[in-house]
Amino acid sequence: MLSSSSTTSSMLPSHDTVTSDRRCVAMETYWREVHSIEEEKEGEEEEEERKSMDEVELEEAWLTEAGLSSLVTGSVAAEETLPPAEVLLSTLTRQQVTTVRRRLDNYNETLKKRNRQPIRDVRDVFTEPDDDSADRCPSPPSHHAESPPSHHHTTTKTIRRNAHRVRPTLPMFVYEDQLPEHPSSPTNTHSPTNTHSPTLTPSPPHTHLPPTGRLRRADWLLRDTPYSEGVSEHKRGGTCWDCLRFHGDNNSELQFVPVSPSEGLTCADDLSSCDLTRLGFISHIEVSTFLLALGVQTKRTRPPRRRTRDSGVFGVPLNSLLENDKKKFPGVKVPVVFQKLLCILEQTGLQTEGILRVPGSAARLKYLRRELDRCSGAFDWSAVRQVDAAGLLKLFIRELPTPLLTHTHLSTYRSLLGVSSEVHQVQALQLLSLLLPEVHRDTLRALLVFLRKVVFHQDQNRMSVWNVSMVMAPNLFTCCHRGNKSSIAKQREEMEEAVGAARLIRLMITHQDLLWTVPTFLLLQVRHMNQVSNQKQLGLSRTTRRLLRRRNDKNDRNQVTELCEGVIRVQAPRHTKVSMAIQLDEQMTARDVTSRFECEDTPVQHLYEVGGNICERRLHPDCLLLDVYRVNPHCDWLIKP
Structure with missing residues (x-):
């Protein structure tokens, strides 16, 4: 039993009375933080209890977040910017399809119990596969010697104009995937390097990592x-x-x-x-x-339900803060006030005993909060101590709407x-x-x-x-x-x-x-979705796509063979060298290409693959370009910051 004493220490649940996990010792730090938060909230309105969503809301929200809102809302306006439902479904594996089917069936069953009908019949979008449905849209060619079995499925679409709306169901799929007994990993790997760090709070590569042998x-x-x-x-x-x-x-x-x-x-x-x-x-x-x-x-x-503020710092959505900051600091990715607090803590507190743990004065914290909300742009940061910055940082995180x-x-x-x-x-x-x-x-x-x-x-x-x-x-x-x-x-x-x-x-x-x-696997599914979407936009029939795919597969093999002996053209519109023909070999990396465009007083340049089965991807400096080409043979090569 917990002690009924009114002291602060008595408010911290005893670890030994509730759990026997030896790793979870000294939880007093956690409960002191909770107690400090509760003291700061004294006099404020308590947050209402969060209620569970009902089945219809739950499943509809899930399908919407999965990009399948057209299956439940019947809206076609979003399809101009989002991939149609059948394009997304064609990229999924058997188990992923089972999850979607279960969600949609649960949604429809709940509507049926409430004597409601979905707005749009899924059979207005999909039909059951015919003989040509076994011809799947091609996945991006694999660069491995032995390609694993495909894990994607396909559907066909027929637009029907009828007024009869019945319970939607997912189309039938042709399953061709088999689970490998032992997932294998390519043997050709490279040591990772940390190339991208948060704005104004960079993490030097390998500074905080344990020795390589312990990773x-x-x-x-x-x-x-x-x-x-x-x-x-x-x-x-x-x-x-x-x-x-x-x-x-x-x-x-x-x-x-x-x-x-x-x-x-x-x-x-x-x-x-x-x-x-x-x-x-x-x-x-x-x-x-x-x-x-x-x-x-x-x-x-x-x-x-929480009040959202349009001005100030605390209680303002991150998007609003970032939009205001971008007016003064274009390209910033993290709210400036958040970065300021982190910088103060890094400069003055990394070696301070109990950083983040020792609470500051609640009265001073309220004063600094009011001042930041009142004049964040002209705020005097020199008056903020390490303990104040820690309290403001945690308060900022808690107050986010x-x-x-x-x-x-x-x-x-x-x-x-x-x-x-x-x-x-x-x-x-x-x-x-x-x-x-x-x-x-x-x-x-x-x-x-x-x-x-x-x-x-x-x-x-x-x-x-x-x-x-x-x-x-x-x-x-x-x-x-x-x-x-x-x-x-x-x-x-x-x-x-x-x-x-x-x-x-x-x-x-x-x-x-x-x-x-x-x-x-996620990147491959994105590539497959882009490829299917591109073919859909071309309006090609199934027969035409099948014939075109066979021809492209043959051409791709020939192109890779020719590319090993030939060149690629890299575009660099921001350089004096607008483009350059570069001969590829098995060892050429993105760093090798960008180094040819380097000159004084220029920012760090990166090589991008653009188009084909990806919209745009910044390439890792150590990636092998020939393998990138084999995955995306129809991409363009672009150099920019």
């Missing part, structure tokens, strides 16, 4: 098969390949590092907004399929506590990070980079990764502290939630380089 290679990034395909062995009584490899690994504190494929490591920032949108649709479907395969259920709640991890995904983050394997937790965190809006993703990355610097100086500041995680967890995850009046069961549940939230933050800090990395 664990995240080679699952190289697989062509989705994560959900790998864990499906659990349901069939087999053993997951990742669990088999990392089971019993006592080095859980060691960092997973990205492993680069030969065509280059891809981060979220390397893709265009169009590709990121399509990547988000597939990631949304995959994370649901992945968690379902792991036996984890998620339940979303309605966002609480839309949480840094967003209302949409907070419940999914919490559901990861039911995943037993750390590898699978990291994989799910990676998929969720790719789903965050751009400004939220960039702000979270800047925060995690700073927290890693704090941990790097733990010998001086006494803030280990676990201490930092306990301090930040109540600020990133909404915490409802029920005090000592709740039952033992409630206390146990509260403690487990606290421990789980701190664990998630620890994983995000330790493995942050993986969070922004796009797995190979």
Whole structure:
């Protein structure tokens, strides 16, 4: 039983009474942070309890976020900018299709019970496949010697004009994929380098990483098969390949590092907004399929009603802050006030004992908050001490109308506590990070980079990764502290939630380089979606596409053979050398090409692949251009900052 004393220490639930996990010791830091937050909220209106969404709202929101809103709303206006439903569905694997089918069936069954009919019949868009439906739209050619079985499916479309609307169903699919017994990884890999860092808060490459011998290679990034395909062995009584490899690994504190494929490591920032949108649709479907395969259920709640301010700093949406900052600082990606607070802490607090943990004066914090809201542009930052900056930073995160991890995904983050394997937790965190809006993703990355610097100086500041995680967890995850009046069961549940939230933050800090990395299978699905969408825009018939595909496949093989002996033309419109013909060989990298255009007083240049089966992708300096060409033979090559 918890003590009923009114002292601050008595308000901190005793670890020994609620959990026996030896790793979750010294949770007093977490509860002191919760108590400090509650003191700051005294006199403020309490946030209303968040209610669960009903089945119709839940499924409709899920389908909309998956890019399939036309299946439930009947709207065709969005199809001008978003891929049609059949284009998206044609890229999905068997298990991903099963997830979509289950969601749509649940939506329709719920409508049927309420005597309602969907606005648009899905059979107005799809028909069941005929003899030609087995001819699938081609996936991007693989650069491996032995291509794995295809994991994509296709549908055909027929527009019908009738007034009869019945319950929608997903079309029939031709399944051709087989789960490999042991997912393999390409042997040709390159050491990763950190090429992109948050604005104004750069992380020097390899500064905060443990020795190379103590790193664990995240080679699952190289697989062509989705994560959900790998864990499906659990349901069939087999053993997951990742669990088999990392089971019993006592080095859980060691960092997973990205492993680069030969065509280059891809981060979220390397893709265009169009590709990121399509990547988000597939990631949304995959994370649901992945968690379902792991036996984890998620339940979303309605966002609480919170007042949104249009001016000031605190309580203002990140998008609004960023739009205002871009007027003065074009190209900024993280709100300036957030970067200012991080810079103060880096300059004065990294070696201060108890940074982020020691609370400042509540009265001074309120004063500084009022001043920042009143005159943020002319605010005197020299008067802000390290302890003040820490308090303002945490207050800024808590006051966001839309949480840094967003209302949409907070419940999914919490559901990861039911995943037993750390590898699978990291994989799910990676998929969720790719789903965050751009400004939220960039702000979270800047925060995690700073927290890693704090941990790097733990010998001086006494803030280990676990201490930092306990301090930040109540600020990133909404915490409802029920005090000592709740039952033992409630206390146990509260403690487990606290421990789980701190664990998630620890994983995000330790493995942050993986969070922004796009797995190979997701990029392949985006390429496939672009290719199908391009063919659809051309209005080609199935027979014409089949004949054209056969001819293109033959031409592609011939072109690759000729390219090994020939040249590519690289465009550089911002240089004196507008273009250059470059002969390729097996070892030529993007760095080799950009170095030929380097000159004095020019910013860092990057090579991009543009067009073909991708809208635009910035190439990793170490990627092999011949392998990029084999994946996207019809792309253009462009050099720009």
